[in-house]
Amino acid sequence: MNGWILLPVFLPVIAGIFLLLMSQCERRRLHQAAGAVLVISAVLAVAAAWTGDKSVTLFYLMKDIPVYFHIDGISRLFVTFTSIVWVCVGIYAFVYMEHEGGEKRFFGLYLIVYGVIVALDFAGNLVTMYIFYELMTLTSAPLVLHNGSREAVMAALKYLFYSLCGAYMGLFGIYFLYQNCDTLAFTPGGTLNPVLAQDHRTILLIAVFAMLAGFGAKAGMLPLHSWLPAAHPVAPSPASAVFSGIVVKAGVLAAIRTVYYVVGSDFIRGTWVQTAWMVLALVTVFMGSMLAYREPVFKKRLAYSTVSQISYILFGLSLLTPMGITGALLHTVFHAFIKSALFLTAGVFIFECGKTRVSELTGIGKRMPKTVWCYTFASLALIGIPPACGFVSKWYLAEGALNADVGVFGWLGPVVLLLSALLTAGYLLPVTMKGFFPGKRDGEKTSAGNSEMKSSAVDIRDAQKKEPSMMMLIPLGILASLTIILGVLPNPLIDYISQLISGLM
């Protein structure tokens, strides 16, 4: 009986619903309960993932469509990094959510979304994946509108509608694949029926493109990217962290499943679909970095950075070569740790100092050096400076592009990646540099007479050294050190991935 692998799905979902329905309770009790459920489910999820390939059919939705879960290499990878990030961010949130309020609702939904994502990672066929993909959208939307302000509600609606738009585009493709595939169960190499596929080639290509563009909405790919910069600044920081680190990865997972496990990479190799996908990804990489570079609000800057970085992954996938996928999967894992660490730092700045704009962070390094060091490590990793982990994934991506048979994109891709890396340095590092080296206080003389302005502009520099509490610092430290450790010792992961993708081509 493999039914127990669904425990990490049901346990957090049921516990979460229970939390939502329960009447108000003491904070400590709430934290204990939520924390216990979170850790137990994460342990169960990882245990389920790493004890071999297992499958379980829950029930039949329609007579030829089972709700079917199957754990394979990809599930293992996704569940593992999801669980690590989810637990770290969850612990951090116990402190952070104090100033946001509504903790019961937040942790209830936080648990539910975790369960749904585990189910999404474990899904064994396209319809099951779609079910949990859509459920994830619906259950995660309330996390965005947590503070209930008008802005947050609008952002949540935007997120909801963009994601649904993407999901329906995906569904459009699923309908066609259902008719033209031997089975919708994920099979390395694809299940497209060659005879039927030959007859319906044009419409199938359109359908696959609709799926890639649709799932790209979740992953922040052009043209459906703009929910990301809207949703992140208004969501509580822990929510932003898991959104950027994990939820957007659902789009990546869906694209991997579609291309490599159902359609088969051979079907789209060399077609206009591959070209269009690559173009969209590259344009997004560049545009996301550019927008991030120009953005003054810190969390929004990080959101644009996510837009750009996820498209690195999509670009790697669009190459349809083992090297490209390796780079993409590595970047998926690394980016999850990096970006959640970055958002957690942004959360610390908001929580401790109430600062949301980059320009207000001058001198922050004096106030909380450890936090800023964590931020710096994660930034270096994202830029791709060795030995931090981003270097490894970007190396594979560039190498993959150069070796792939994709014409002009073979060199254009690496160039765009490099440009974007420069921009990444340009938008991330100023926080560190200004943070540790605030320089002369410009306008000191003019503001001397204006005490109000002085207090708002200068207080960070004059403040005593004060780190956030350990509950916040430790999860942040873990995530930040993972970005370095994985950069120094990437080989186990690379070996695992190369073994994983050997059957895909």
Add this chain to the structure above:
Amino acid sequence: MSANMMVVVVLLPIIFGVLVPLIPFKTRRHMTWYVEGIVLLTSLLVWALLISRPDGSFTLFRFTGNLSVSFRLDGLGTVFAGILSSLWPLATLYSFEYMKHEGHEKYFFMFYVITYGVTLGIALAEDILTMYFFYEMLSLVTLPLIMHTLTREAILASRTYLYYSLGGAAFAFIGMIFILTYGTTSVFVPGGVIDAAALGDRQGLMLLIYVLCFCGFSVKAAMFPFSSWLPKAGVAPTPVTALLHAVAVVKAGAFTVIRVTYYSFGTELLRGTWAQMVVLGLTIFTIVYGCSRALKETHLKRRLAWSTVSNLSYILFGAALMTPLGLVGALSHMVFHAVMKICSFFCAGAVIYKTGRNYIHELRGFGWKMPKVFTIFTISGMALMGVPGLCGFISKWNLAKAAVSSENPLGYLGLAALLVSALLTAIYMMTISIRAFFPGKDFDYDTISDVEDPNWMMILPLVIFVIAMFVFGLHPEPVIAALESIAAAMN
């Protein structure tokens, strides 16, 4: 159960309905018992019929030659009669509470009960004349229900309804004449009755007549350009809009379209012709048009009415694909949409009944004051937009399956329209829920302190519908298998 029971279930509500205003009830409670009793009895008899499935037909009377009023229960009729007989008692229960504030209850219940019999007549009709007869009657007996409040708006709405319905019936009549002339028989036969030899080279004419007939019958199903009567008719009391304008009357339109398409003209004659292209085009356009209008609408019931316009065209689209799979898709949406839409209408009715608010912008913060109603409303909204696990996903899946396998470019286009419509549905339903549950930080709940959930008579039907949505959404196989067996008879 013998076949003459069919005439009983049709006539029982009609006759006892007429008696409602004549009987001197001592109290209101007696009247409600009487009405619920008739409706329940009829439903029980219908269920007995559906289970025993008598094979014969029953002729009530005969005009001349082969023109008769006769009944017969076949698969398609089973579906429609099943929907009606399940929903009518629940809707009646709901209206006892709701109609307290509307007045003229006796006349209301008279027509409400009569309509039950008439729609059953459509479901059980054996031949096209009987169906046409009850179809016309349906227009007439539902007219007073729309007019019920006797406001100027209501009278104008009922006038529009009458003109549209009569106009549609006229076109349908032309179709009927041609079927009687060129058909081998007047009764409904799976696969059609048109005699190719008698038709000769008049096939083009027949296609034109089909388009006219399709449009005529789809007036009741509110297909574009005949859709504007439906939102206007939203002035009627909510039990009417919910049961008749989301289920009985409009689905009678869809039902008659399916009858003439699959059982009279026959898909063999129509598939791949320009006539099919025209009707497909109209339904696809209506799918998007209805949703767009719903999005623009700020009046709660009218928004739901436009949503009905769009959803009915899902059914018509499935029917117009003219494949067995299309029929399965159409019928499954017919069943599931009935549950979803009546549920959302009842929620709207509960809001109107308890608070008198009619516009969506007035609903801020209601989610916390009427938690049961708005939770159920949200679930029904999710079902309408096709969230997996609820029944809307299943019927869309079936429609999509039919559209893809039809290999018809317009089918593909229709599939795209279905998904665009799903997105628009999400927008116009979810904005209501979000507004109700998240009114904004500074919202003052004292302004809506009078708002509360209604009593059990209104909540019970809602709960039953929600359960049905989940059951159909998670375990649709029995229903789908039954529908597939109906469609299998087509080939």
